[in-house]
Amino acid sequence: MNVIEIKNLRKIYNEKTVPVNAVNDVSLSFKAKEFTAIVGASGSGKTTLLNLIGGIDTPTSGNVFINGKNVSELSENKMTQFRRDNIGFVFQQYNLLPVLTAKENVEFIMELQKKPKEEREKRVTVLLTEIGLADKINERPAKLSGGQQQRVAVARALAHKPTFVIADEPTANLDSKSTADLLNIMEELNQKEGTTFIFSTHDQRVVDRAKRVIVFEDGKVISDTSK
Amino acid sequence: MTTKLAWRNIWRNKTRTTVFLLAAFFGFAMALFALNLMKSISQQRLDDAKNLQTSDLQIHKMGFQDDKDITLFIPNAENVIQKVKENANVDVVAKRISTNAVAASPENSIGCEIKGVEPTTEREISVVQDFLVEGSYLSTDMRMPILISKKTADKLKLKLKSKIIITLKNTQEEIVGGSFRVAGIFATPSTPFDENTVIVNYTDLQELGSISEPQEIAIKIKDPTKLIETQSGIQETLSAEYEVNNWKELLPELNAFDAFINMVGVLFTIIVILGLGFSLMNIMNMIVQERTHEIGMLRAIGQSKFKVFSMLLNEAGVLMMIGAVSGILFGYVLTLIASKVGVPISSGLDMLGIRPVMYPKLNPEIIIMVIVIAKILTVAIASIPAYRAMRIKPNY
Numbered sequence: 301m302n303v304i305e306i307k308n309l310r311k312i313y314n315e316k317t318v319p320v321n322a323v324n325d326v327s328l329s330f331k332a333k334e335f336t337a338i339v340g341a342s343g344s345g346k347t348t349l350l351n352l353i354g355g356i357d358t359p360t361s362g363n364v365f366i367n368g369k370n371v372s373e374l375s376e377n378k379m380t381q382f383r384r385d386n387i388g389f390v391f392q393q394y395n396l397l398p399v400l401t402a403k404e405n406v407e408f409i410m411e412l413q414k415k416p417k418e419e420r421e422k423r424v425t426v427l428l429t430e431i432g433l434a435d436k437i438n439e440r441p442a443k444l445s446g447g448q449q450q451r452v453a454v455a456r457a458l459a460h461k462p463t464f465v466i467a468d469e470p471t472a473n474l475d476s477k478s479t480a481d482l483l484n485i486m487e488e489l490n491q492k493e494g495t496t497f498i499f500s501t502h503d504q505r506v507v508d509r510a511k512r513v514i515v516f517e518d519g520k521v522i523s524d525t526s527k
Numbered sequence: 528m529t530t531k532l533a534w535r536n537i538w539r540n541k542t543r544t545t546v547f548l549l550a551a552f553f554g555f556a557m558a559l560f561a562l563n564l565m566k567s568i569s570q571q572r573l574d575d576a577k578n579l580q581t582s583d584l585q586i587h588k589m590g591f592q593d594d595k596d597i598t599l600f601i602p603n604a605e606n607v608i609q610k611v612k613e614n615a616n617v618d619v620v621a622k623r624i625s626t627n628a629v630a631a632s633p634e635n636s637i638g639c640e641i642k643g644v645e646p647t648t649e650r651e652i653s654v655v656q657d658f659l660v661e662g663s664y665l666s667t668d669m670r671m672p673i674l675i676s677k678k679t680a681d682k683l684k685l686k687l688k689s690k691i692i693i694t695l696k697n698t699q700e701e702i703v704g705g706s707f708r709v710a711g712i713f714a715t716p717s718t719p720f721d722e723n724t725v726i727v728n729y730t731d732l733q734e735l736g737s738i739s740e741p742q743e744i745a746i747k748i749k750d751p752t753k754l755i756e757t758q759s760g761i762q763e764t765l766s767a768e769y770e771v772n773n774w775k776e777l778l779p780e781l782n783a784f785d786a787f788i789n790m791v792g793v794l795f796t797i798i799v800i801l802g803l804g805f806s807l808m809n810i811m812n813m814i815v816q817e818r819t820h821e822i823g824m825l826r827a828i829g830q831s832k833f834k835v836f837s838m839l840l841n842e843a844g845v846l847m848m849i850g851a852v853s854g855i856l857f858g859y860v861l862t863l864i865a866s867k868v869g870v871p872i873s874s875g876l877d878m879l880g881i882r883p884v885m886y887p888k889l890n891p892e893i894i895i896m897v898i899v900i901a902k903i904l905t906v907a908i909a910s911i912p913a914y915r916a917m918r919i920k921p922n923y
């Protein structure tokens with residue numbers, strides 16, 4: 301069963317002036333538990349693709365199906381709710397609310413979902429232990445290193461047990477040690493929780509860790525290999 | 528969580544928040560104080576005028592009000608007084624003779640209104656005795672005592688126990704004169720009253736003017752909120768020959784300045800509120816500007832538009848409410864202190880009947896009004912930036 305299926309997806313920016321085919325007729329599918337890297341030169345359309353899959357952006361044409369549901373047809377409010385309940389996001393930086401502690405950031409989406417306190421607490425404890433930050437539970441992001449912040453972001457993305465996680469260059473601002481740590485955690489959680497991961501990267505060391513690699517060029521898939 | 532988040536968010540910029548909170552604190556305190564002070568001034572002024580000059584209700588013979596003609600007395604006054612006393616809301620009833628006269632000393636003379644009162648009942652109904660600066664109330668050990676104001680005493684160059692000649696037209700239309708002795712000198716907050724009024728014993732004036740019946744019956748009522756009902760209740764028991772007026776009808780010129788006095792407090796409050804509203808608007812605009820990125824991130828991970836809107840409204844609410852509540856408390860304390868030590872009012876306003884020192888009372892309805900205004904203002908002002916924030920696209 302495919303978790304995500306995209307069909308003839310197209311995103312054209314500046315259609316009326318200087319059109320940019322950021323995503324140019326792409327069809328792809330992702331199975332449950334996949335651990336996929338999307339690679340390609342700067343401007344090749346990785347971010348645009350991830351935003352379309354994640355429902356942050358709407359395609360010019362084509363459709364995105366998630367668990368068989370055509371999400372491209374959802375209204376703005378329904379889409380927001382869909383993102384909240386089904387997708388986890390990790391961004392390159394500024395993932396966390398600076399006024400909340402690590403714990404509060406991790407449980408933020410569960411709070412939006414009005415999950416009961418005990419359930420939230422339990423989940424947060426498990427995840428923060430998993431990412432090795434049990435002792436930083438009450439620290440605000442400013443007191444954490446960049447790598448630690450990204451780990452908290454991964455924990456937040458997974459807290460509400462989404463169908464899949466989208467991570468746009470999650471290691472771009474990290475040194476090699478932190479990059480390795482983050483990938484270990486992502487891989488471990490991918491195995492343990494069975495969550496599908498799709499991440500974009502420029503970093504060859506990250507690409508090497510992926511189970512499937514999709515290479516992008518000028519908005520098109522030029523290769524798609526699984527290990 | 529919403530309040531906690533709002534609380535932490537407002538402290539992201541400590542200086543900005545502190546400055547706003549201080550402004551709101553003092554603004555609300557001063558507005559509350561000013562509103563209470565002005566309301567108290569206006570209330571006191573009305574009370575003074577009423578207590579000095581009219582009492583709650585007055586009965587006259589129809590037509591007397593026009594030129595205070597001494598011959599227009601109240602027929603069967605004792606009968607009328609008995610009837611009035613039957614009304615459940617009536618507290619004290621006093622009869623008065625009142626006519627125009629000339630008061631003269633060897634130095635000078637002035638036109639005035641002379642009032643003949645029964646000292647025992649009059650003391651319960653009027654407050655002139657509270658404003659005596661020299662001497663005593665119409666004392667019994669002095670023959671033909673008279674109370675005059677400090678202003679009249681100065682004009683006529685009179686001292687305590689000085690002689691003063693009162694000339695008036697009696698009921699037989701003859702000019703008659705009597706010699707009175709100054710028993711007391713008063714200075715009330717009401718300049719018109721002081722410039723115009725002299726007070727003597729009922730029986731002395733009765734004799735001088737050959738008057739058998741009073742021209743005025745003054746009534747003090749128990750529950751002032753039932754003024755109009757009591758007035759019409761009494762009027763119904765009397766024939767059309769008698770006219771019952773309430774103090775507002777008797778002192779029409781008072782109400783004109785009343786609105787003006789209250790306006791001062793309201794205007795001050797409006798200025799404060801506009802100032803606070805403007806800074807709140809600025810702060811909220813800055814917040815949206817600074818946090819555009821963060822709000823885009825929140826939208827991306829699934830926070831609804833509505834939640835973004837309410838998040839900002841909450842922040843504005845917490846900000847304004849801390850300022851308002853602490854400011855109102857401070858204003859409350861200020862008013863309490865002022866009600867003990869008094870607030871000096873610049874001289875010159877005594878022409879309007881305003882006391883030189885005011886002891887403001889706290890009006891609960893003013894506190895409620897200020898809170899309601901603060902709430903409406905916050906929602907109205909914060910809604911615009913919150914709406915802009917709500918429309919930020921999911922982004923990161």
Ligand SMILES: Nc1ncnc2c1ncn2[C@@H]1O[C@H](COP(=O)(O)OP(=O)(O)OP(=O)(O)O)[C@@H](O)[C@H]1O
Pocket residue numbers: 313314320321322340341342343344345346347348349
């Ligand atoms: N909002 C936008 N408006 C117009 N053009 C855009 C917009 N976003 C992206 N583009 C263009 O679309 C193309 C794809 O951009 P995208 O950001 O998806 O590439 P990317 O692979 O993520 O690059 P990078 O590795 O630098 O992050 C680029 O040519 C870019 O200039």
Ligand SMILES: [Mg+2]
Pocket residue numbers: 346347348468
């Ligand atoms: Mg990108």
